[in-house]
Amino acid sequence: MSNTQQLPHLTSPSLGFGLGLRTEHYHPILNSKFSESLKVDWFEVLSENYMVPGGKPLYFLDKIRENYPVVMHGVSLSIGSTTPLDADYLRDLRKLADRIQPAWISDHLCWTGVHGQNMHDLLPLPYTEETAKHVVERVGIVQDYLGRRILLENVSSYASYIDSTMTEWEFITEVAEQADCLLLLDVNNIYVSGYNHQFDAKVFIDGVPKNRVQQIHLAGHHNHGDYIIDTHDAPVIDPVWDLYEYAISRFGAVSTMIERDDHIPELAVLVEELQIARDIAAKSLEVAA
Numbered sequence: 001m002s003n004t005q006q007l008p009h010l011t012s013p014s015l016g017f018g019l020g021l022r023t024e025h026y027h028p029i030l031n032s033k034f035s036e037s038l039k040v041d042w043f044e045v046l047s048e049n050y051m052v053p054g055g056k057p058l059y060f061l062d063k064i065r066e067n068y069p070v071v072m073h074g075v076s077l078s079i080g081s082t083t084p085l086d087a088d089y090l091r092d093l094r095k096l097a098d099r100i101q102p103a104w105i106s107d108h109l110c111w112t113g114v115h116g117q118n119m120h121d122l123l124p125l126p127y128t129e130e131t132a133k134h135v136v137e138r139v140g141i142v143q144d145y146l147g148r149r150i151l152l153e154n155v156s157s158y159a160s161y162i163d164s165t166m167t168e169w170e171f172i173t174e175v176a177e178q179a180d181c182l183l184l185l186d187v188n189n190i191y192v193s194g195y196n197h198q199f200d201a202k203v204f205i206d207g208v209p210k211n212r213v214q215q216i217h218l219a220g221h222h223n224h225g226d227y228i229i230d231t232h233d234a235p236v237i238d239p240v241w242d243l244y245e246y247a248i249s250r251f252g253a254v255s256t257m258i259e260r261d262d263h264i265p266e267l268a269v270l271v272e273e274l275q276i277a278r279d280i281a282a283k284s285l286e287v288a289a
Contacts, residue, residue, distance in 0.1 A: 011182060011211065011212070011213065011214045011254075012103065012104070012214065014253040014254055014255045015041055015042040015069055015071075015103060015255040016041030016042065016255065016256075017039075017040070017041050017042075017255075017256050017257065017274050017277055017278050017281075018040060018041055018042035018043055018044060018071075018255065018256070018257040018274075019040050019043060019044070019257055019258055019260075019267075019270055019271075019274060020043070020044050020045075020046070020073075020257065020258070020259045020260060020261070021043040021044065021045045021046075021061070021064065021070070022260070022264055023057070023060075024264050024267075025264075025267045026060040026064070028266075028267045028268075029043075029064055029068075029267070030060070030063055030064065038267075038271065039271055039274070039275065039278075040068070040271060040274065041068075041069070042068055042069040042070065042071065042103070042255070042257075043064060043068050043069075043070050043071075044070070044071050044072075044073050044257050044259075045061060045070055045071070045072055045073065045100075045102075046073055046074070046075065047072045047073060047074035047075075047093060047096060047105070047107075048074060048075060048076055050096055050100075051089075051092040051093060051095070051096050058099075061100060062099075062100070065100050065101075069103050070100055070102050070103070071102045071103050071104050071105070071106065071215070071255075072093075072096065072097060072100075072102040072104075072105045072106070073105075073106045073107070073153075073184075074093065074105070074106065074107040074108075075107070075108065075112070075122065076089060076107075076112055077089070077093075077107035077108070077112075077142070078110070078111050078112040079107060079108075079109065079110070079111075079135055079138050079139060079142070079152065080109065080110055080111035080123075080125045080131065080134070080135055080138075081111040081112065082111075082134075085138060085141060085142065090142065090145055090146075093105070093146070094145065094146055097146065097148075104148070104149070104150075104151055104182070104214060104215070105146065105148065105150050105151070106150060106151035106152070106153055106184045106215065107150065107151075107152065107153070108122050108152065108153045108155050109125070109135070109152040109153060109154060109155065109172060109175065110122045110123050110124060110125060110155045111123050111125060122155040122156075123155075124155060124157040124159065124160070124161075125161075125171070126161035126163045126164050127161070127164040127165065127166045127167065127168055127170070127171035128163055128164060128165050128166070128171075129165065129166075129174075131171070132171060132174045132175050132178065133178075135175050135179070136175055136178045136179040139152070139175070139179035139181050140179060143179070143180075143181065149180065149181050149182050150181050150182070151181065151182045151183060151184040151214050151215060152172070152175065152176070152181055152182075152183060152184065153183075153184035153185075153186050153189075153217065154168065154172060154183075154184075154185065154186055154189050154190065154193075155186075155189055155193075156186075156188070156189040156192040156193050156196075156221075156228075156230035157193050157196065157197070158196055158227065158229075160197060167199070167204075167207065168193065168204065169203070169204045169207030169208050170207065172208055173207065173208055173209055176208075176209060176212045177209065177212075181212075182212050182213070182214040183208060183209075183212045183213050183214060183215075184214065184215045184216075184217060185205075185208065185213050185215070185216050185217070185247065185251075185254075186216070186217035186219070187216055187217065187218055187240055187243050187244045187247055188217065188218055188219040188220070188221060188230065188236065188240050189217070189230060190204050190205065190243065191221075191228075191239060191240050191243055192221055192228045192229075192230045195223075195227070195228045196227050196228060201243050202243070202246055205243070205246060205247050205250060206250065210250065210251055210252075213251045213254055214254070214255065215254065215255045215256070215257070216244070216247060216251075216254050216255065216256045216257070217257060217258075217259055218236050218240065218244060218256065218257070218258045218259070218277060219232045219236065219258065219259040219260070220232065220233060220234030220235050220236055220237065220260075221234065221237075222234065231261075231262065232259050232260060232261040232262065233260065233261060233262035233263040234263065235273060236258065236273065236276070241276065241280060244256075244277065244280060244281075245280045245281075245283070245284045248280070248281045248284040248285065249284045249287065249288055252285065252288070253281065253285060256277050256281065257274075258270060258273055258274055258277065
């Protein structure tokens, strides 16, 4: 029996509302006067930024970890690749997890390279039974190695495969149920992919299993008319907020965070944006009750 088969099947209680931890915000977060009124419940860290033997990033992470729950979010697991899983990467990932004891660990349902070459992009998979079986096997290896379930995030996509035999949400459900893993639902990515591939984003949300959704991402993007590029460098737009409200009405209270990877504003600006998520979730949950 694998380690993950002994774990509970339901998601953990919500951590509330968080932000991605960025170097520009280290000092404001640790400023005692400012942090007393900081309306951020938790932080998500980019795993690869801290999978190092030492230095300032780990110093600040340790300090922030003393006061806030953290989760780990990776971009290089390449769970869908045909290249063997990177043993060194998994070792360093587990070492970081042992150090900071994250509430959970996530990565993307995609592939990022082949033959040991990381292309630093989150590339979509063909949605087939064969691909699902392949991913499920690899998720099992990772979860057994880490001794915990992982979360897989839906990526934004700009191309599709003619070999696909199921929808993205059917594929995600197949992988999550068969691998017994959890999901990080990126609402912005659903909106972006729905726009690019002309499917109803609400149908996507309705199509994934409620008891597998552990976390939600919100972010901004750039609309180029015929297509949308996911950029994570702008505020969340109203249609994505509307989709988030719909998601909360279905999934209930789910740990929610805003990602900003470029054009990063002052921390207070992101905290104000995060308050929008709080208000929307509160309203949605009140209506549902």
